[in-house]
Amino acid sequence: QKEVEQDPGPLSVPEGAIVSLNCTYSNSAFQYFMWYRQYSRKGPELLMYTYSSGNKEDGRFTAQVDKSSKYISLFIRDSQPSDSATYLCAMSRNYGQNFVFGPGTRLSVLP
Amino acid sequence: DADVTQTPRNRITKTGKRIMLECSQTKGHDRMYWYRQDPGLGLRLIYYSFDVKDINKGEISDGYSVSRQAQAKFSLSLESAIPNQTALYFCATDGSQETQYFGPGTRLLVL
Numbered sequence: 001q002k003e004v005e006q007d008p009g010p011l012s013v014p015e016g017a018i019v020s021l022n023c024t025y026s027n028s029a030f031q032y033f034m035w036y037r038q039y040s041r042k043g044p045e046l047l048m049y050t051y052s053s054g055n056k057e058d059g060r061f062t063a064q065v066d067k068s069s070k071y072i073s074l075f076i077r078d079s080q081p082s083d084s085a086t087y088l089c090a091m092s093r094n095y096g097q098n099f100v101f102g103p104g105t106r107l108s109v110l111p
Numbered sequence: 112d113a114d115v116t117q118t119p120r121n122r123i124t125k126t127g128k129r130i131m132l133e134c135s136q137t138k139g140h141d142r143m144y145w146y147r148q149d150p151g152l153g154l155r156l157i158y159y160s161f162d163v164k165d166i167n168k169g170e171i172s173d174g175y176s177v178s179r180q181a182q183a184k185f186s187l188s189l190e191s192a193i194p195n196q197t198a199l200y201f202c203a204t205d206g207s208q209e210t211q212y213f214g215p216g217t218r219l220l221v222l
Binding site for chain 1: 115151152153154155156159167169170201203210211212213214215216
């Protein structure tokens with residue numbers, strides 16, 4: 001079993017839809033949780049960072065962490081074609097050390 | 112100018128050759144990382160450095176070495192390249208828990 005699992009997609013949604021992206025993990029020691037967006041032929045960019053459990057909102061993006069279920073989510077409201085990218089989750093026990101990434105989910109938002 | 116630059120952007124080499132990938136950053140960050148990305152596997156950490164005198168192995172350091180020449184520069188070397196090192200390589204920096212920057216990547220093909 002991989003430490004971090006993520007459905008690779010592709011996931012296609014119409015413009016304006018609410019998108020839900022998810023990762024599960026097996027290591028209960030993870031405390032730091034990140035979501036990255038990666039456009040084609042570009043480096044990843046950090047979207048959201050969360051420490052421990054709970055929710056965090058930034059504009060149209062909401063990150064949720066449920067440590068009891070070892071499950072994290074990223075919600076995108078009012079999705080736009082410009083949100084079309086691969087979304088990577090990542091997590092670590094101590095920040096800055098040994099991030100473990102999921103394989104990424106490819107999202108297409110259709111106009 | 113880009114905050115994190117990588118050279119070269121593309122490289123083709125032959126099995127057994129030594130190559131170096133270079134990374135420079137203008138963010139003034141102490142922490143720097145090297146990752147490789149393979150389809151379906153996500154990003155995997157090769158090496159990381161928290162300052163010029165601090166170098167640490169990541170998940171997949173075998174076959175690689177690094178040099179932190181200055182705060183702004185972090186190089187990755189493949190002493191004797193092999194075909195399964197064909198991948199997309201990313202350098203990244205971060206200065207705090209919510210700021211992290213990736214370079215544009217280097218596409219390496221080992222024949």
